[in-house]
Amino acid sequence: MSILYLEEHSSCSNYISDFCSSFKHYILNKGRFLYSKEKGYHCILFMLHGKISVSIDSQRYILEKNTSIFIPLHSAYQISTLLDSTFIISYFDKPIDLCEKTALESLKFTEPEPCNTSPVLKLKEPFELFLSSLELYLKEGASCKHFHAIKQKEMFFIFRYFYTRNEVYSFFKTIISRDLDFKSTVLQNYSNVTSVKELAEKCNYSLSSFNRCFKDNFNESPSIWLQTQKIKHIKIKLNNKNISFSQIINEFNFSSPSHFTVFCRKHLHLTPSEYRKSLR
Incomplete structure (x- = not known):
């Protein structure tokens, strides 16, 4: 046949x-x-x-x-x-x-x-x-x-x-x-990705397996965790006045300055400029 x-x-x-x-x-x-x-x-x-x-x-x-x-x-x-x-x-x-x-x-x-x-x-x-x-x-x-x-x-x-x-x-x-080293693998790769799917691929997991294993190890969803890390690192950058807003926008892949401003309003309750002024 x-x-x-x-x-x-x-x-x-x-x-x-x-x-x-x-x-x-x-x-x-x-x-x-x-x-x-x-x-x-x-x-x-x-x-x-x-x-x-x-x-x-x-x-x-x-x-x-x-x-x-x-x-x-x-x-x-x-x-x-x-x-x-x-x-x-x-x-x-x-x-x-x-x-x-x-x-x-x-x-x-x-x-x-x-x-x-x-x-x-x-x-x-x-x-x-x-x-x-x-x-x-x-x-x-x-x-x-x-x-x-x-x-x-x-x-x-x-x-x-x-x-x-x-x-x-x-x-x-x-x-x-290898799952015993799951946390260290995530921590080594999360700063180089822009999505949960990309992080799962970096860790060599299917997306469904990654989501389950992540929640088992970090006690929260990967999307929420990644968002928290992003906010934390943006705050660190904003705290350094030698780093321009445009540098932050490019590094964190914001589509525009207005997108960056909306993000900061939502998560920091201040615009980028207002946040920096609050540090004085």
């Missing part, structure tokens, strides 16, 4: 041209190597047939049929085929979660059982069925980014529906544990 009108689909602007949210199908003969060219993405490797060796940041793992391994963002990895092998790699820049029940950060206080610390995961029947159909789609050239995004959502649902919390934690622990 072949995809109908493939040429029409492949000419669409939504046809995948990068690794941001996609699956790639690999068929390699024995003795071949694959190196990490796309370090800006997390990877999940699903082994379909054969046998391979995967080295991740100097750690070596053997994968055979119906096993999988997670390769975190920025990892240096090398794949070498010990037998003729077929596998699929899912590339994504942040874990997908559709609700708080499926979010990976909900597992951050889970500790792996001593018998379940291997990063290599045995694929269960739901994944075997999922990968069988996915392989067909990829072979036939199904590369619409919307289609791949839907399949990645399905992939994460399978993890949360058919694997224990302990199994999921053990598999993704390298990115789940």
